[in-house]
Amino acid sequence: MDLGIAGRTALIAASSQGLGLACATSLAREGVTVWLNGRDRQRLGQAADALVAEVPTASVRWVAGDLTVPEGRAAIVAAVRDVDILVTNNAGPRPGSYDQWDEAALLGAMHANMIPAVELMRAYLPGMRARGFGRIVNITSAMVKSPAPDMGLSTSARAALTAVSKSISKEVAPDNVTVNNLLPERIDTPRQEFMAKRRMERDGVTRAEAFAAIASTVTAQRLGRPEEFGDACAFLCSAQAGYISGQNLQLDGGTYEGLI
Numbered sequence: 001m002d003l004g005i006a007g008r009t010a011l012i013a014a015s016s017q018g019l020g021l022a023c024a025t026s027l028a029r030e031g032v033t034v035w036l037n038g039r040d041r042q043r044l045g046q047a048a049d050a051l052v053a054e055v056p057t058a059s060v061r062w063v064a065g066d067l068t069v070p071e072g073r074a075a076i077v078a079a080v081r082d083v084d085i086l087v088t089n090n091a092g093p094r095p096g097s098y099d100q101w102d103e104a105a106l107l108g109a110m111h112a113n114m115i116p117a118v119e120l121m122r123a124y125l126p127g128m129r130a131r132g133f134g135r136i137v138n139i140t141s142a143m144v145k146s147p148a149p150d151m152g153l154s155t156s157a158r159a160a161l162t163a164v165s166k167s168i169s170k171e172v173a174p175d176n177v178t179v180n181n182l183l184p185e186r187i188d189t190p191r192q193e194f195m196a197k198r199r200m201e202r203d204g205v206t207r208a209e210a211f212a213a214i215a216s217t218v219t220a221q222r223l224g225r226p227e228e229f230g231d232a233c234a235f236l237c238s239a240q241a242g243y244i245s246g247q248n249l250q251l252d253g254g255t256y257e258g259l260i
Contacts, residue, residue: 001240003030003234003235003237003238003239003240004238004239004240005027005030005031005032005084005085005135005234005237005238005239006030006031006032007031007032007033008031008032008033008084008085008133008237009032009033009034009035009080009082009083009084009085010024010027010032010033010034010035010083010084010085010086010087010237011034011035011037011063011076011080011083011085011086011087011120011124012024012027012034012035012036012037012087012089013037013067013076013086013087013088013089013090013116013117013120014037014038014067014089014090014091015034015036015037015038015047015087015089016036016037016038016040016043016044016046016047017043017047017189017190018189018190018191018226019089019139019184019187019189019191019226019229019230020036020037020087020089020139021036021047021051021226022189022226022227022229022230022233023087023089023137023139023229023230023233023234024036024051024060024087024230025051025054025055025227025230026227026230026231026233026234027085027087027230027233027234027237028051028055028057028058028059028060029055029058029234030234030238031057032059032085032237033059033060033061034051034058034059034060034061035061035062035063035079035080035083036048036051036060036061036062036063037062037063037064037065037067037076038062038064039064039065039066039072040064041064044062044064045062047062048060048061048062063075063076063079063080065079067090067112067116067120068090068111068112068115068116070119073116073119073120073123076120077120077123077124082124082127083124083127083128084128084131084133084134084135085134085135085136085137085237086120086121086124086134086135086136086137087136087137087138087139087233087237088116088117088120088121088136088137088138088139089138089139090112090113090116090117091112091191092109092112092113092141092151092153092154092158092191093105093108093109093112093113093153093154093157094153095150095151095198096150096152096153097149097150098152101152101153105153106153106156108153109153109154109156109157110156110157110160112157113154113157113158113161114157114158114160114161114164117138117161117165118161118164121136121165121168121179124136125168125172125177128172128175128177129172129175129177132175132176133176133177134172134175134176134177134178135177135178135236135237135238135241136165136177136178136179136180137180137181137182137233137236137237138161138162138165138179138180138181138182139181139182139184139233140158140161140162140181140182140183140248141154141155141158141183141184141185142183142184142185142250142252142255142256143155143158143185144158144159144162144181144183144248145183145248145250145256145258146256146257146258161181162181162248165179165181165246166179166246169245169246170246173245173246176242178236178241178242178244178245179245179246180236180241180244180245180246180247180248180249181247181248181249182229182232182233182236182249182251183248183249183250183251183252184224184229184251184252185218185224185250185251185252185253185255186214186215186217186218186223186224186252186253186255187223187224187225187226187228187229187251188223188224188225188226189226192211192214192223195214196210196211196214197210199213199214211223217255218252218253218254218255219252219253219254219255220253220254220255221253222253223253224251224252224253228251229251232249232251236249
């Protein structure tokens with residue numbers, strides 16, 4: 001299927017690895033000019049080179065900037081003036097328990113996983129609306145619908161982003177601008193490597209055993225592949241997806257137990 005977005009421009013936040021890079025790769029395959037973002041210039045350059053090696057026709061650029069501070073976001077917006085597609089993303093807080101969630105921790109989660117996405121949307125929505133095309137995809141988490149006891153910080157900030165995104169989607173839909181959220185769980189990325197190491201230390205198991213234990217929690221009995229996630233993102237950014245907005249798409253191997 002031709003997704004109808006060749007020649008468009010996309011900014012993918014926090015995309016030097018993991019889910020962000022997967023989205024950038026899938027968009028690049030569709031002929032989209034992709035801007036990678038991260039804090040580490042060397043890692044960004046390496047990610048850009050790897051993407052071009054995988055997709056030789058790709059048009060890839062990158063901009064360094066820390067999403068969690070105003071100066072970093074300003075640098076990103078100054079370098080990337082207008083985009084047709086915005087994919088927001090950032091690493092989540094460390095797992096923990098409620099006795100660790102003081103005011104500083106709560107604010108830190110919001111500054112990492114809610115405020116940057118909203119600020120980037122505010123920066124790029126006027127141009128999208130004026131041109132009559134825009135696709136925004138926020139990478140949140142399955143924890144938004146199924147909170148785990150140790151993931152309260154991530155859940156709270158991402159749930160706040162989900163709420164404000166729904167409100168924004170109502171306002172911009174008449175201008176052919178959509179706002180949707182992808183809710184991943186157990187995708188085979190560096191985040192799962194971190195979770196596996198945490199399990200190895202806690203349970204005294206091998207890496208293979210840790211990953212097997214993680215996979216056993218997924219209904220599909222396997223981890224999701226980054227390219228599966230990236231392709232879902234690309235479809236939500238497509239011309240064909242103009243009637244899909246304000247939605248939360250779970251990529252969790254069928255693990256979610258609710259009806260809606």
